[in-house]
Amino acid sequence: MKHVGKIIAVGMVVMAVSGFAFAKNSALDKIKKSGVLKVGVKEDVPKFGYLNPSTNEHEGFEIDLAKAIAKKIFGDETKIKFTGVTAKTRGPLLDTGEVDLVLATFTVTDARRKVYDFSDIYFTDAVGIMTKKASGIKSFADLNGKTIGVAQSATTKKALQEGADKAGITIKFSEYATYPEIKTALDSGRIDAFSVDQAILLGYMEDSVMLLPEHFEEQPYGAAIKKGNTELLNLVNGVIEDMKKNGELDSLLAKNGLK
Amino acid sequence: MNSFLTFDTTLFLLRGLGITLVIASCTIVLSFILGSVLGIARYSGKGPAAKIAVLYIDTIRNIPLLLFIIGFRFTMPLPPVVSAVTAMTVFTSAMVAEIVRGGLNGISHGQWEAAYSQGFSYIGTLVHVVLPQAVRKIRKPLMGQFVTAIKDTSFCSVIAVKELMYSGTIIMGKYVKSIQVIALYAVIALVYFSVNMLLLALSKKMIKEQE
Amino acid sequence: MFDLSRWQELFQNLNVFAEGFGVTVSVSILSLIFMLLISLVVGLLRCSENRAVRACLLAYINFFQNTPLVIQILFMYNVLPRAGVMLSPFTCGLLGLSLYTGAFGASIVEAAIKAVPKGQHEAAYSQGMNYTQTMFLIVLPQAVRIALPPLANQCVNMIKNSSVLALIAGGDLMYRADSWASDNLYYTQSFIFTGLLYLALCLPVSKWAERLEKKAAHI
Numbered sequence: 141m142k143h144v145g146k147i148i149a150v151g152m153v154v155m156a157v158s159g160f161a162f163a164k165n166s167a168l169d170k171i172k173k174s175g176v177l178k179v180g181v182k183e184d185v186p187k188f189g190y191l192n193p194s195t196n197e198h199e200g201f202e203i204d205l206a207k208a209i210a211k212k213i214f215g216d217e218t219k220i221k222f223t224g225v226t227a228k229t230r231g232p233l234l235d236t237g238e239v240d241l242v243l244a245t246f247t248v249t250d251a252r253r254k255v256y257d258f259s260d261i262y263f264t265d266a267v268g269i270m271t272k273k274a275s276g277i278k279s280f281a282d283l284n285g286k287t288i289g290v291a292q293s294a295t296t297k298k299a300l301q302e303g304a305d306k307a308g309i310t311i312k313f314s315e316y317a318t319y320p321e322i323k324t325a326l327d328s329g330r331i332d333a334f335s336v337d338q339a340i341l342l343g344y345m346e347d348s349v350m351l352l353p354e355h356f357e358e359q360p361y362g363a364a365i366k367k368g369n370t371e372l373l374n375l376v377n378g379v380i381e382d383m384k385k386n387g388e389l390d391s392l393l394a395k396n397g398l399k
Numbered sequence: 400m401n402s403f404l405t406f407d408t409t410l411f412l413l414r415g416l417g418i419t420l421v422i423a424s425c426t427i428v429l430s431f432i433l434g435s436v437l438g439i440a441r442y443s444g445k446g447p448a449a450k451i452a453v454l455y456i457d458t459i460r461n462i463p464l465l466l467f468i469i470g471f472r473f474t475m476p477l478p479p480v481v482s483a484v485t486a487m488t489v490f491t492s493a494m495v496a497e498i499v500r501g502g503l504n505g506i507s508h509g510q511w512e513a514a515y516s517q518g519f520s521y522i523g524t525l526v527h528v529v530l531p532q533a534v535r536k537i538r539k540p541l542m543g544q545f546v547t548a549i550k551d552t553s554f555c556s557v558i559a560v561k562e563l564m565y566s567g568t569i570i571m572g573k574y575v576k577s578i579q580v581i582a583l584y585a586v587i588a589l590v591y592f593s594v595n596m597l598l599l600a601l602s603k604k605m606i607k608e609q610e
Numbered sequence: 611m612f613d614l615s616r617w618q619e620l621f622q623n624l625n626v627f628a629e630g631f632g633v634t635v636s637v638s639i640l641s642l643i644f645m646l647l648i649s650l651v652v653g654l655l656r657c658s659e660n661r662a663v664r665a666c667l668l669a670y671i672n673f674f675q676n677t678p679l680v681i682q683i684l685f686m687y688n689v690l691p692r693a694g695v696m697l698s699p700f701t702c703g704l705l706g707l708s709l710y711t712g713a714f715g716a717s718i719v720e721a722a723i724k725a726v727p728k729g730q731h732e733a734a735y736s737q738g739m740n741y742t743q744t745m746f747l748i749v750l751p752q753a754v755r756i757a758l759p760p761l762a763n764q765c766v767n768m769i770k771n772s773s774v775l776a777l778i779a780g781g782d783l784m785y786r787a788d789s790w791a792s793d794n795l796y797y798t799q800s801f802i803f804t805g806l807l808y809l810a811l812c813l814p815v816s817k818w819a820e821r822l823e824k825k826a827a828h829i
């Protein structure tokens with residue numbers, strides 16, 4: 141019986157040592173082991189990342205892109221778990237590891253590159269401004285002294301401020317946590333304009349509002365990955381490049397009404 | 400008037416209500432357990448447990464729930480609902496702890512002395528004599544705290560958890576006419592109101608039956 | 611969290627937090643005044659002999675106690691403007707906090723008035739005082755002493771609830787902390803510092819409430 145104890149002890153040491161060896165896995169291996177790709181996506185931007193209230197399914201261009209990436213990793217595009225994010229939450233969720241990848245109309249900027257790794261650009265949008273038709277505001281210059289509603293943590297504030305400085309007008313900002321709140325604030329007259337990437341604005345268009353003709357700073361979208369996760373980054377870039385080459389990216393854009 | 404109460408939106412709101420109740424119930428159960436432990440620890444007044452309890456309660460009780468909800472969501476790798484429940488539990492347990500301590504304080508020393516004279520230990524007295532009486536005293540403030548938990552779930556709308564308030568906000572983003580917006584707010588307020596009144600009525604009935 | 615450079619930046623931007631702190635303090639103090647007024651008046655009227663008055667006020671109390679503060683504030687922010695009433699976010703917060711916390715305060719005052727022994731009323735009447743004199747000279751002072759500890763607790767709740775201003779771009783401490791953190795992505799630092807600021811604001815009031823409770827227990 142004494143020997144059984146020794147065998148168990150040796151066995152445990154062996155397991156511990158091999159545990160250490162396996163622990164040096166890359167993040168990509170961890171994803172493969174977990175069997176599912178965790179992706180942060182928008183749920184309120186029609187055509188990009190939208191949770192359809194009738195079907196309770198995620199749909200949109202970024203959803204399709206995420207599925208293609210999952211297919212590349214697992215050979216199966218259903219091995220994917222979507223988490224709804226907002227402009228505020230998408231960055232931190234990457235940091236904490238709650239999601240492996242963020243495909244959520246995330247604009248790539250130099251400042252953000254310092255904090256996250258971004259894939260190649262898969263779509264370029266621009267900042268747009270929505271106003272009420274009844275307000276009589278017809279151009280950016282009309283917004284002098286007015287209040288513009290923006291989402292917290294979005295690049296919109298900076299882009300608009302630069303535009304305002306160039307045009308020589310002053311603008312004020314009201315920040316909100318989610319887009320529906322900004323639209324409601326516009327409707328109730330709390331703010332004079334609602335500004336964010338055009339793709340997102342389009343989801344809130346209806347009869348009483350209009351888009352101003354001016355666009356601001358191009359907003360290139362990239363997939364965001366935790367800094368240092370090079371293997372996943374290369375894989376994602378590979379997928380995007382392949383899709384650009386063989387036309388799959390274009391057909392996805394067309395399928396989602398973005399072309 | 401274009402009724403916004405289509406089948407889809409009603410279902411969407413009902414799902415939101417479901418999430419609200421799930422968050423509130425988990426918070427209530429977990430904070431009751433944690434809060435009782437903390438409240439008893441603080442009441443006992445001796446040893447490191449009491450000191451930790453005092454530190455926890457005094458700190459948490461003086462910070463807004465909103466800060467916990469936003470803070471936890473951004474710094475912890477938890478799914479949205481779990482993060483919300485954690486934040487609310489941490490906050491609510493501090494409140495429950497104070498309620499429990501208040502109840503324990505209300506038990507006269509005579510009870511303790513009588514129990515000791517019968518040979519009960521500290522824990523024995525606590526479990527068999529003091530706690531049962533304290534629980535009866537704190538039923539009302541506890542119910543109040545639970546109603547507050549249901550209302551507090553509305554703060555979780557800032558982290559885009561699809562409870563009732565945020566679900567309503569999403570729908571509101573699509574509707575523009577004043578009367579629709581007013582009606583939507585009215586419906587949501589009515590739902591919270593009814594749920595809470597129902598809860599209070601049920602608890603009153605339970606208390607009556609036990610007496 | 612221990613990134614010193616982030617903390618450095620925070621302290622260089624103290625004015626952001628200071629502005630927010632100022633808004634939080636001012637809305638709390640003003641709401642406190644209104645809340646106490648509402649609590650006293652409504653609590654008193656809830657003890658009146660007029661059934662209609664009691665019923666109306668019960669409706670007010672029940673409604674405000676059982677609906678979330680969030681929806682009350684959002685209603686004022688997004689719905690009233692459509693009726694032509696455009697209140698500043700600060701005013702919305704002020705009104706919302708006063709009415710909401712006032713409903714709880716009113717219940718507390720009502721219970722406190724009813725807790726004053728009937729003997730006091732009888733003694734006063736036997737001395738020839740009428741209802742009003744009895745109420746204001748004899749009952750109310752005692753009721754206030756009973757009501758003070760739970761009212762102090764409600765004060766702390768109210769200061770915490772002032773954070774609801776953050777949802778309507780109200781410029782309070784929570785809004786500024788969130789805004790600054792979102793701009794710089796320095797979340798942990800911002801929120802820890804904000805927590806400490808709220809602690810500094812609320813802890814004294816809590817301790818005062820605790821002392822009141824201890825004094826009341828010895829009566």
